[in-house]
Amino acid sequence: MRDVEARPKRYEWLILLALLLASLPLLVGFSLLMLSSFSTEMVTNLDPGSFHFTLENWINLFQGKIATTGGIRVNIWRITLNTLIVALGVAGVVTLTSTMAGYSLSRIDFKGRKTMMVLLLVLHAFPGVALIVGVYLLYRLTFPESTGFVGLYSFLYVILARAALEIPMSIWLMKGFFDTVPWEFEWSGIIDGASRITVWRKIMLPLIKPGILSVALFAFLAGWQDIIYVRTFLIYQTLATFIEANIEAEYSHMPLIAAAGTFYLLPTIIFFLTAQKLLLQGYSGGIKG
Amino acid sequence: MRAAALWLVALVVFGVIASGCIGGEETKTSSAEVQLTGDFTKDAVEIGKILEQNGVKEVKFSAWGSGDPNSVMRVYGIVEAARRINKIWADNGINVKIVITDTHYVASFQDAYKEYLSKQPLGQAGDFFVNSYAFLPTLADEGYILDITDYAKAYQSVIDDFYPSLIEASKYNGKLYGLPQDTEARPLYIRKDVAAKIGFDLNGLDEKVKNGEFTWSDIYYWAKKAKDEGAAEWGLIHRKGSAHPDLIQFIFAFGGRLYDPNTGKLVVDVPAVYKWLYVEWKFARDGLLPEDIMSWDWAKQIHPTVVEGRTLFDIGGTWYWTEWQTKQYYAKGGTPRGLKPEEVKEWFYYTLFPAGEKGEKPVTLSQPFVWMINSKAGQLNPKYDELKDVYHKLAFLMLIKASDPDINAIHSVISAHLPVRKAAAELIKDEKWLNDLKSLNLDLSDEVKNNIRDIVQATVNPINAQFLADVSYMLEYTHLAPAHPKYPALADIFKEAVDKVLRGEMKPDEAVNYIIQKVNADPELKDAVEIQGEIPKDWKFPQG
Numbered sequence: 001m002r003d004v005e006a007r008p009k010r011y012e013w014l015i016l017l018a019l020l021l022a023s024l025p026l027l028v029g030f031s032l033l034m035l036s037s038f039s040t041e042m043v044t045n046l047d048p049g050s051f052h053f054t055l056e057n058w059i060n061l062f063q064g065k066i067a068t069t070g071g072i073r074v075n076i077w078r079i080t081l082n083t084l085i086v087a088l089g090v091a092g093v094v095t096l097t098s099t100m101a102g103y104s105l106s107r108i109d110f111k112g113r114k115t116m117m118v119l120l121l122v123l124h125a126f127p128g129v130a131l132i133v134g135v136y137l138l139y140r141l142t143f144p145e146s147t148g149f150v151g152l153y154s155f156l157y158v159i160l161a162r163a164a165l166e167i168p169m170s171i172w173l174m175k176g177f178f179d180t181v182p183w184e185f186e187w188s189g190i191i192d193g194a195s196r197i198t199v200w201r202k203i204m205l206p207l208i209k210p211g212i213l214s215v216a217l218f219a220f221l222a223g224w225q226d227i228i229y230v231r232t233f234l235i236y237q238t239l240a241t242f243i244e245a246n247i248e249a250e251y252s253h254m255p256l257i258a259a260a261g262t263f264y265l266l267p268t269i270i271f272f273l274t275a276q277k278l279l280l281q282g283y284s285g286g287i288k289g
Numbered sequence: 290m291r292a293a294a295l296w297l298v299a300l301v302v303f304g305v306i307a308s309g310c311i312g313g314e315e316t317k318t319s320s321a322e323v324q325l326t327g328d329f330t331k332d333a334v335e336i337g338k339i340l341e342q343n344g345v346k347e348v349k350f351s352a353w354g355s356g357d358p359n360s361v362m363r364v365y366g367i368v369e370a371a372r373r374i375n376k377i378w379a380d381n382g383i384n385v386k387i388v389i390t391d392t393h394y395v396a397s398f399q400d401a402y403k404e405y406l407s408k409q410p411l412g413q414a415g416d417f418f419v420n421s422y423a424f425l426p427t428l429a430d431e432g433y434i435l436d437i438t439d440y441a442k443a444y445q446s447v448i449d450d451f452y453p454s455l456i457e458a459s460k461y462n463g464k465l466y467g468l469p470q471d472t473e474a475r476p477l478y479i480r481k482d483v484a485a486k487i488g489f490d491l492n493g494l495d496e497k498v499k500n501g502e503f504t505w506s507d508i509y510y511w512a513k514k515a516k517d518e519g520a521a522e523w524g525l526i527h528r529k530g531s532a533h534p535d536l537i538q539f540i541f542a543f544g545g546r547l548y549d550p551n552t553g554k555l556v557v558d559v560p561a562v563y564k565w566l567y568v569e570w571k572f573a574r575d576g577l578l579p580e581d582i583m584s585w586d587w588a589k590q591i592h593p594t595v596v597e598g599r600t601l602f603d604i605g606g607t608w609y610w611t612e613w614q615t616k617q618y619y620a621k622g623g624t625p626r627g628l629k630p631e632e633v634k635e636w637f638y639y640t641l642f643p644a645g646e647k648g649e650k651p652v653t654l655s656q657p658f659v660w661m662i663n664s665k666a667g668q669l670n671p672k673y674d675e676l677k678d679v680y681h682k683l684a685f686l687m688l689i690k691a692s693d694p695d696i697n698a699i700h701s702v703i704s705a706h707l708p709v710r711k712a713a714a715e716l717i718k719d720e721k722w723l724n725d726l727k728s729l730n731l732d733l734s735d736e737v738k739n740n741i742r743d744i745v746q747a748t749v750n751p752i753n754a755q756f757l758a759d760v761s762y763m764l765e766y767t768h769l770a771p772a773h774p775k776y777p778a779l780a781d782i783f784k785e786a787v788d789k790v791l792r793g794e795m796k797p798d799e800a801v802n803y804i805i806q807k808v809n810a811d812p813e814l815k816d817a818v819e820i821q822g823e824i825p826k827d828w829k830f831p832q833g
Binding site: 040041042044050052066067068072073140143150154231232235244245246247251252253254 | 354356357358359361364365392393394395396397400401404407408410411412413586588589615616617620624625740
């Protein structure tokens, strides 16, 4: 295997072609979804005859109409806001917890550190679905009596429950990033009289910005995409549950669902496009140490 | 290590005790009660006064519904009922208002049911829930819906106006748990243009089907003729999926049954199931029915094949009639479009699902939707514990109001479902009323009018009303799929067997054995199902 820099350029097109071929099914799938969202019927078999341009699906979606005629109007913006609250909440909790825990595991030697690291890995191995009965039990036990807090509580609970699934892996990732920072930076701070928290906040965090961004981004996407926890615990709809609830093939106007699906994809695409550079930095930073 | 084990045991014990505590209902008696008299206005006023005296100014309720997009009156019926009761209160100087806070509506009724199941214990499910009668026994068993038997006694005259079979479908263990909201029939549609090409005379066919003279052997004969003479690409198109009862009709058409009321068990009626699978197998082998139809796409294959006249027969539901008008399935000539009512009328003949063979009877199958009340209805309101009885009775009055003939008739016309009340059936025959509906010149709230306006424009016309009136007689021949918790699992196995015979992977007798094996392989299902009868020997299809 040669280094990236030393690889001859003339075979580049071959590699590109292979990559393109490998990702073709995915590209075709997403393209058909997007095309269908602008068509009167689903474009599913590469037949150009089935594409008839219309903006109706998008207009209906933004008006909250789930069918060409009929259907109860839903507030799609409210649903998007719900999704955003969950995604940002998960990203916030995961980032905060994993940056602190990752730092501790990387830098501080305390009793049970190794056990904790092993347990974190074990925790990551448990799929969310397997934990849902226990998590539901806890939800029922802690459910508020007062109906006024139910909405807020269900948001908080789903954010914490979903974040808990992401945290073990994120801590490991963050630990990897902290490991890459030389001890000297920290020592100089401590010698100058800074506390561990100050060192963590003022010296370490700026150095691992790409790592924080990648953890936050993946946590955001985990929250944005979650369906099982959101469906079980959140009393409001998110985009994922909205799409799922209306996908029943016989009744639904599928091009409209395609528009909802494309709309649902947008943040992911935007995030990846804008944060691509930082993410790649984060990736290389993570494995250098 | 020992300490850790003890901790673990303690944790498990705590978990078990905690889970036992969950759902424990507090038994509080309400201090305010109201007696229903059967005089609607008087009862509403009485309830309004009690609420007012207790300082309640606003009563919040939520309504959950599900189904096809045109069936919005399943939820707006409740919204309209609230407005009508508000008006009675305002006319009588009562300063209380019902507000419908949440109108939750999803396409998949199975999903809606699952959501209700998971949210009801948390007090987050809708106060009103409309769904298939098939889920009613489980919900009643769990204590999730209100027993309205005693409330209904005061309104016996209204109850008597519902079709009795539908009231029976709303009962469980002899108690009434809801009021019917709608139902449907599943006709056999026949393309008139294709029939004309092959000399298939449809005059009087309806009577022949009713008398059991026209059977599935005749359908085979004409389907084959249509195919052989090139009049159509297919002889028969039917739907896919399992839980829907379209194909299950075959079992009843061959004189079989699905449920034994004496044992409370589901039944695999081997002779009837064998004959059903044989018919499917024969049609597919002779190229009259697509062998891969169980995986066809609804919008791109099944409906277009029917509306474009590429088949002679189609097994469908009454709601197809308007679905073909509101969805763009017809793509002959380029751009897909919906059919005009005149086209549907001109192209389609409809009749009962014919008898399987001579000596049997024609059938149809219904899956009534039922309006149910949450057993915690009104819990988001002030002084719920003290006024529980009042809130529950108010919820019942709302169901009575939502069942007003005009609300039920509007739902029927715009969604092509059958009315559940005789008074509503009369109303849809009234041309003046139909014209008023068309122009929305009815006593309805603005919210309801705005939300049904485009559906009304697309569906309300004399042709559609006539269709509903024409098919109403089918309810006399109706069967209900069993409201048994294990029925969906059995229906899934039937679906697999149908798929296998259609594709030619199994012969009908092998498929019957496959069904029996699958049932026996699942201990819970095995306990819930009786296998009855044997594969008939020397049975022939088609018969002469």
